[in-house]
Amino acid sequence: MIFTRRDFMFGALGVSLVGCASDHATSSPTATTTDPVPADTSAPGGGPLPAKSFVTRWAADPWTLGSYSFLAVGxxxxxxxxxxxxxxxxxxxxxxxxxxxxxxxxxxxxxxxxxxxxxxxxxxxxxxxxxxxxxxxxxxxxxxxxxxxxxxxxxxxxxxxxxxxWTDSSMGFPVDLGASWIQGVDGNPIAQLADTNGVATQVTTDDGAILFDQQLQPVPADEVVQIEALAEEVLSAAEEVAADGTSLLDAIEAGGAMPTDPRTRILVRDVVRRIIEHEFAASLDELDATGWDEGEALLGDDVIFPExxxxxxxxxxxxxxxxxxxxxxxxxxxxxxxxxxxxxxxxxxxxxxxxxxxxxxxxxxxxxxxxxxxxxxxxxxxxxGMGVLDKIILEFPKVFWPDVDLIGFTRDDGYFLEWVNLARHIGRPVLMGFTAADPARTLESFSDADIVDDAVRMLHAAFLTPEG
Ligand SMILES: Cc1cc2nc3c(=O)[nH]c(=O)nc-3n(C[C@H](O)[C@H](O)[C@H](O)COP(=O)(O)OP(=O)(O)OC[C@H]3O[C@@H](n4cnc5c(N)ncnc54)[C@H](O)[C@@H]3O)c2cc1C
CATH class of the missing domain: 3.50.50.60 (FAD/NAD(P)-binding domain)
Structure with a gap:
């Protein structure tokens, strides 16, 4: 199956980790804690805390009321x-x-x-x-x-x-809180404007991308390849049985290709979430079974604007x-x-x-x-449909994660499933995380402090040893 829009894939890539998971601290944010996140200090567990952060709330933004459109069922x-x-x-x-x-x-x-x-x-x-x-x-x-x-x-x-x-500079450096990428530079009029105006871009890749399982353990490279192949099988099976007026989730269930082994099933579920829900900003049960993969194919590199x-x-x-x-x-x-x-x-x-x-x-x-x-x-x-994709931007005192562009996570609640390592592109220790669709709508109901706290705990647990 060929996707018109593309997301990062983790398969067939060398997994090189700097640390190992120290605990499974992935609790959902609660609405009770509203203390501001301490700046540039050390957490009790020893991990560096972000000096600066930004959490987007595109669903609540009064001048868009969502992130971008999608083909809803029907x-x-x-x-x-x-x-x-x-x-x-x-x-x-x-x-x-x-x-x-x-x-x-x-x-x-x-x-x-x-x-x-x-x-x-x-x-x-x-x-x-x-x-x-x-x-x-x-x-x-x-x-x-x-x-x-x-x-x-x-x-x-x-x-x-x-x-x-929306490029915001309130953190002291420019960061894109809405669109980041020219998705496919070949023949792209935005790429032409960048060229004409001498605007610098940088290619992002999935080379070396890292994927964590639910226990915050890195998924071995050969298993990642297998999981992504299974995810494509699931979507191909769904495509074959997709019926008008039904959702992609209906088609996936009818396709019957979801693995039954619990670990594999969860990993495949979140590959599908990253490929589809993050790209289309909509949940599988919202997307039209036959039309969801719309638009022309995007060709060429994906690039971001460091400035x-x-x-x-x-x-x-x-x-x-x-x-x-x-x-x-x-x-x-x-x-x-x-x-x-x-x-x-x-x-x-x-x-x-x-x-x-x-x-x-x-x-x-x-x-x-x-x-x-x-x-x-x-x-x-x-x-x-009007979908939701939200970002969280964290600037830490130092980089404590691997030197790759993309890091993926596996979580039942669907929060922060994807991260882009901006440190490679803007020269600051900054990570940009994504949450999409229903999980994004839920996450928007929590305070910034709780959202940041949850994300930081997960990152610490994934990348730091118990000693920090
Ligand atoms: C988090 C996120 C990530 C994204 N990532 C990418 C990406 O990587 N690559 C990509 O190509 N696209 C991406 N997109 C999508 C892209 O940003 C949009 O498709 C595109 O910017 C939409 O442009 P537009 O002109 O249609 O709408 P907008 O950019 O929304 O412009 C419409 C304007 O109308 C104004 N407006 C609204 N109501 C009124 C009113 N009543 N009176 C006057 N003005 C009004 C708004 O303030 C706004 O400025 C992303 C979007 C989001 C939210």
Whole structure:
């Protein structure tokens, strides 16, 4: 089975560990402890504690209400195509959720915005356009329009550009809290922008990747190969029996290829979680059995931006009229375009509007369309799912983990199943962990301190000897 999107794989790789597991401290965070994490000190068990940390909460983010879209049970790529079809010659939706060839990705968002702008340019009637949202879709649309000489205003609710490509520097160094990777640089327009603008990138690989079992013991390399082969068998069997209107979980169960041996079963379960739930930000029971592996294949290396993804957004934004802190709550389209701003009560008028707000915002009904969007658009918005992928960033006083890009864990609760070693790319002792789908929604209900504490205990237990 070939996956259109790719995740790291651990198979066929040399496992080289610096330490061994000292205990099984993987308890779930409790909501009771809210003490801040001590800075740059030593834990009772002897492990270094993070001096700085950041926990994302994309499900709760008011300007996206989720991380990115997915094909929920019953949805299809046709729903995305429908949303990408201009509602009229003056109202067009864009954004990652509308781009069936590369949904949930930055380059899909960029291309969707460009396509919306090109449509207006082809019609040739619009002299003034309002673009709502300054993520890659909005910036891509505005860039094309302005370069073609069309007066364009970008209205952005946040106090920054980039949307879900969010490079934060509050920890004292740039770190991407939303999108990190150009997924497949070959033919990728984001990679082209990086090249044109001299933005540095670094390839990440799964060479030497390390996988831990539930007891925080490293899984031997030959067993990892076997587990990943079994996971592919499970998914292939599911593909064969997948029925319309059912979930991927239903198909996996019907496929009957899940191993019965308890250890193997759990390891295979979490390989599948990493390949699918982390990539699509949705649980197996949410994803459509036949359509989940959507989009075109991503070719070429995966690269990250050591100085942040925002550099690409900034390169697109040069010279654009972008109004930050300008949330929109109403769009009238019957007599020209009138866009209402939430806080100021002001309006913007235009000949056409491109709406690039995330699917989560469209689902919430936060923006009133007058007249309402046609019912088929509302049906498609309802049918698509909005998933969750959250990150935890930890800066430790020193590196105490192996010099590999990727570290995987196996946990019933699904928290922190994947980590990327940013130390190899930014020259600081920083790890970036991921939690997706239902576990991410649950984790968001805990305090930052509890989330950090749980993650740090697991890392200590995996990488430090009892003596530290
Ligand atoms: C944790 C995480 C990891 C990811 N990893 C990757 C990755 O590695 N590679 C990759 O390619 N993609 C990744 N993605 C997906 C990628 O970030 C998105 O697909 C892409 O950035 C979406 O761009 P967009 O323009 O469609 O939407 P956004 O970037 O969300 O832009 C929409 C803008 O609209 C604004 N807005 C919302 N409501 C209003 C309103 N009422 N009025 C005015 N403005 C409003 C928002 O503030 C936002 O700035 C990741 C996303 C997340 C969350």
């Amino acid at each position: 949805a299809s790529a046709g729903d995305r195509d429908l949303l990408a079809t201009p509602v009229s010659d003056t109202l067009i939706l864009a954004g990652e959720h509308t781009f069936a060839a590369a949904p949930a990705l930055t380059h899909g968002a960029l291309l969707s915005g460009r396509a919306a702008a090109q449509h207006l340019l082809d019609i040739g009637d619009a002299q003034r356009v309002v673009v709502i949202g300054a993520g890659f879709a909005g910036l891509g649309a505005a860039r094309l329009l302005v370069d073609a000489g069309i007066a364009t205003v970008v209205l952005e609710a946040r106090d920054r550009i980039g949307g879900r490509a 942040g993804f925002v550099q690409i957004a900034e390169s697109l934004a040069v010279g654009l009229d972008i109004r930050l802190d300008s949330a929109v709550d109403r769009i009238e389209t019957s007599k020209g375009i009138i866009v209402h701003l939430t806080d100021s009560g002001l309006t913007e008028t235009a000949d056409a509007v491109i709406v690039t707000v995330p699917l989560g915002i469209l689902k919430s009904g936060m923006i009133e369309f007058d007249p309402p969007l046609p019912s088929e658009y509302l049906t498609a918005i309802d049918a698509l």
